[in-house]
Amino acid sequence: MLDFKAAVNKLRSYLKENNLRFTTERLTILEEIFNYPSHFDAEQLFIHIRNKHDNISRATVYRTLDLLSQIGILKKENLGHNYASYELDFNLPHHDHLICLECGKVVEFADPVIEKRQREICEKNGMEMIRHQLQIFGRCREHDKK
Amino acid sequence: MLDFKAAVNKLRSYLKENNLRFTTERLTILEEIFNYPSHFDAEQLFIHIRNKHDNISRATVYRTLDLLSQIGILKKENLGHNYASYELDFNLPHHDHLICLECGKVVEFADPVIEKRQREICEKNGMEMIRHQLQIFGRCREHDKK
DNA sequence: AATCAAGTTGAGAATGAGTCACGTTTCATG
DNA sequence: CATGAAACGTGACTCATTCTCAACTTGATT
Ligand SMILES: [Zn+2]
Ligand SMILES: [Zn+2]
Ligand SMILES: [Zn+2]
Ligand SMILES: [Zn+2]
Secondary structure: OHHHHHHHHHHHHHHHHOOOOOOHHHHHHHHHHHOOOOOEEHHHHHHHHHHHOOOOOHHHHHHHHHHHHHHOOEEEEOOOOOOOEEEEOOOOOOOEEEEEOOOOOEEEEOOHHHHHHHHHHHHHOOEEEEEEEEEEEEEEHHHOOO | OHHHHHHHHHHHHHHHHOOOOOOHHHHHHHHHHHOOOOOEEHHHHHHHHHHHOOOOOHHHHHHHHHHHHHHOOEEEEOOOOOOOEEEEOOOOOOOEEEEEOOOOOEEEEOOHHHHHHHHHHHHHOOEEEEEEEEEEEEEEHHHOOO
């Protein structure tokens, strides 16, 4: 996948610029993330990785997720659980989330009107917007027939 | 304060309807919440209460916060920390939050256009909306002059 | 290719928010 | 004011995440 190579390059150059090391662990984790469904959590991913590479530790997975989030390859978000979720955020347009409380399904959406109003709200309040997160929690219609 | 009495009544009737007890602990905690700034967290509140009433336990504070959230006297929310925040939600209109990452200031806002679009997004995706949460993280202009 | 300083890792201990179990206390009703 | 269910306080526990630190890589330099 092209994006993967580009992400590796981005990681590599960030590390070089900051005198950090390009390790096989970091590469492996990035690779596995690209083969893994979005909106995953650290523990899930760690177990997945452990099944294929029995030498990567939980701490390294957590540390690498942090690193990749800082660089802008991942986005860390709260989807209403008591743990963080992550998804790729590399050359991808912004979106927010609609989450079914019944089955956990996550729908992504992006609404230009909502986005615009947010910028205006920041403006009005003398704030510079850094990021935002909109989560709508609901219930799929199919769960109605109880 | 009038709202406080009304909230006590709401609590009292909810408890009666469900064969639960109106305890002094529950009353005390509700009272302290009304004297406490909004968007507080459980631990903060617990310490505050402990300074005045040395017999109320942490577990009871947590249990009561849950109870009050279920009844609709409080709203439990995630303001971007690794702990929950709470605020009064009794006879108050819905709002969302604008949070300064520099100083932690929280601005409340409600935007009818955003709210309407959210309902439409749910509609379009065959979901029934239960609740939502929009957090905008930014930086107050006054921090710019670094 | 050998060296070496500094960054990184794995293992497991530590942390911190929140929950649970359980023996004791309190409330509401008769 | 006796009764029994509901709540309480304590402290142990859970679970995600972070920290510590000795051992191990990395990559720039000889
Ligand atoms: Zn958005
Ligand atoms: Zn997403
Ligand atoms: Zn809203
Ligand atoms: Zn608020």
